[in-house]
Amino acid sequence: PTTPAPTVAPITPAPIDSSPTTQAPATAEPTVAPTTPAPVDVAPIAPTPAPAALEPTPTESSSSIKDFLITSLTDSDSFEIGTPQYLALKELETSNLDPSDPSDQGEILQSYSLKTFYHATSGDDWNDSSGWSITEPVCDWFGITCDVNQQVESLVLDENNLGGIIPSEIRALTSMLTLDLKRNELTGKLATQIGKLESLTELILSSNYLTGQVPTEIGKLSSLSRLSTGDNFFFGSIPTEIGEMTKLEALELYLNAQTGTFPTQIGALTNLCEYLVYEKV
Secondary structure: OOOOOOOOOOOOOOOOOOOOOOOOOOOOOOOOOOOOOOOOOOOOOOOOOOOOOOOOOOOHHHHHHHHHHHHHOOOHHHHOOOOHHHHHHHHHOOOOOOOOOHHHHHHHHHHHHHHHHHHHOOHHHOOOOOOOOOOOOHHHOOOEEEOOOOOEEEEEOOOOOOEEOOOHHHHHOOOOOEEEOOOOEEEEEOOHHHHHOOOOOEEEOOOOEEEEOOOHHHHHOOOOOEEEOOOOEEEEOOOHHHHHOOOOOEEEOOOOEEOOOOOHHHHHOOOOOEEEOOOOO
16 A cells, blocks of 8 residues: 655744834044143244454465465565565455466566565655556556566666665566666665576666675676676675676676775676776775
8 A cells, every 4th residue: 555645734934023123323433622732932032143244354366376475486474564575465466366377377476576676665756657556567567678478578767766675576587688777776785586587688786875795696697798786885895706797798896895806707707898896985
């Protein structure tokens, strides 16, 4: 016999609760009141004082002009306030000359040498000092002539009321052929540096008030054809070094206070045509 299949009771599903779900309200974040910073006690700021006025200082150019001159021509002690060297330097400091430029160096030496000469010989009292300003070309100054290279070739200031001394700085005029300062009121000794002017062919210093001994360095002027130191107050012996000036044609030593015998070396001056030596009466 066939066994009947078991009867399965139907599964009744559980009832679904369709009532709406109530969600708890979100808790709002607490509101933070803004913090007011405590007031800061700020001290009043004092106004910045205006900078003090600065004393004028030499420019780099003017300072180096002095250094250049000390190195090449003049010792530092010569630049004391009021000296001819100081006055000449102050004039040069107003120029646009640059001692670091080789093309300016010769002009610096030449201008400084002449302006020192000007102040040392009372230039403001000369009969004629036209053009003797640092703002004018040296070759346009009264009494000066130049060669094609604008180097001083002659300085002729005879009878021009020069007084004072001939400064040693004149040695910078190494291209000079003629120096004529006769019939003035120059005083003091003839500087030994006169021997540096080896290009000179004429040195004329007669009728002044020069004194001391004629320096032996004068013998280095081997190109000299005329030497005139007459009518001054030179004393001592005539330097034997004059015999080294073999191109000498005129030697004028009259009216001085020189003593001793004539140096035999003068006999070597075979070109000598004029020789004037006699004493003051």
